[in-house]
Amino acid sequence: MSLDLSVDLQGQVMVITGAGRGIGKEIAKMATFRGARVVLLEINQETLSKTVAEIKELGGDAQGFQIDLGNESDIVATLSKIESEYGKVDILVNNAIAVGSEALLDTTTAEWDLTMRIVVTAPFLCIRQLLPGMIASGSGNIINMGTVNALAMIGSDAYSVAKAGIHAMTRSVAVRYGPDGIRCNTVVPGSIATETWNERVKQNPQIFDDLKPWYPIGRVGKPSDIAEAVLYLASSRSEFMTGTEMIVDGGLLAGPAPMFKTMGA
Ligand SMILES: NC(=O)c1ccc[n+]([C@@H]2O[C@H](COP(=O)([O-])OP(=O)(O)OC[C@H]3O[C@@H](n4cnc5c(N)ncnc54)[C@H](O)[C@@H]3O)[C@@H](O)[C@H]2O)c1
Incomplete structure (x- = not known):
């Protein structure tokens, strides 16, 4: 175990989905500062190329693969290529999302299916594809x-x-494959100011200020708040942690802050 944060992921191959922007991009950037070799998976070629170029300019070891995580054969082909090119994958970060309508009554079946496909089926397929190699090598971190x-x-x-x-899949992987040297954890972010909020910001440019009263820490999150937690879980500094939910939410879930203030308590 290395306590030197500049090398605690030295030589580790980390695959990050949805890494062209937002939290995924920040994880990729910060992981290279700690010596990881990052592989970015992203559907948007433009943000992917830009992010990979940015990381390389900073001296990081990064490669991008354009992929549609909604397509099983795309996932299998891309991850197999990465495994044979790098010889291993040490860390998988399932980060990509697709989000449709807000309310259940407005949600079309197509939106529902796409959300399930990208948010839960794609991580399952990525895990299923990479687990055998991780088990064979005696260690893996998801x-x-x-x-x-x-x-x-x-x-x-x-x-x-x-x-x-x-969240449930984390527990299954951690318990079932822990004896094979696999760790699996969930990072649980509160509101994080990323491009995924663009539509809401258009409707209410003050939204992040309006959300502040709900956050005991006095602000919404930034991508680096989440990337720090991911890097901790990715490193051997957290080697006794598995199957857990690491909440990084500025205190949001600790209690309904506005209610407590309303009560004058
Ligand atoms: N931003 C927040 O407030 C917040 C809060 C809680 C949890 N999270 C979680 O953090 C993670 C990252 O969030 P973010 O705000 O950075 O999201 P984001 O929307 O900014 O980024 C998601 C990325 O996934 C990519 N993607 C979408 N569909 C894809 C597909 N089919 N194939 C490949 N890539 C695809 C997008 O192009 C985008 O680059 C998500 O898992 C999200 O649920 C975010």
């Missing part, structure tokens, strides 16, 4: 991106249902 929406009703109904599935 980090699933969850959400506070999976633990309390905060909106985006189909997305919340799918995310609850990934």
Whole structure:
């Protein structure tokens, strides 16, 4: 175990889905600062190329693969290619999402299916593809991106249902494959200011300020808040942690802050 944060992921091959922007991009960037070789999977070629170029300019070891995580054969072909090119995958971060309508009654069947496909089926397929290699090598580390929406009703109904599935998948993988040297954890972010909020920001440019009263820490999150947690779970510094939910939410789920203030308590 290395306590030197600049090398604690030295030589580790880390695959990150949905890494062209937002939290995935920040994880990729920060992981290379700690010596990881990052492989970015992304559907958007433009953001993918830009992010890979940015990381390389900073001196990081990064490669991008354009992929549609909704397509099983695309996942199998891309991950097999990565495994044979790098010889191994040490860390998988299931981060990509697709989000449709907010409310259940507005959700079309196609939106529901796409959300399930990208949020829960794609992580299952990535895990199923990479686990045999990890088991054969005696170690593997899987980090699933969850959400506070999976633990309390905060909106985006189909997305919340799918995310609850990934929280459960973490427990299954951790318990079933722990004896094979596999760790699996969920990171549970609160509201994080990324491009995924663009539509909401268009409707209410003050939305992040309006959300502040719900966050005891006094602000919404930034991508680096989540990337730090992911890097900790990715490193051997967290070697006794598996099957858990690491909540990184500025205190949101600790209690309904506005209610406590209303009560004057
Ligand atoms: N931003 C938040 O407030 C927040 C809160 C809780 C949890 N999270 C979780 O953090 C993770 C990252 O969130 P974000 O805000 O950075 O999201 P984002 O929407 O900014 O990024 C998601 C990325 O996934 C890519 N993607 C979408 N469909 C794809 C497909 N079919 N194939 C390949 N790539 C695809 C997108 O192009 C995008 O680059 C997600 O798992 C999300 O659920 C985010």
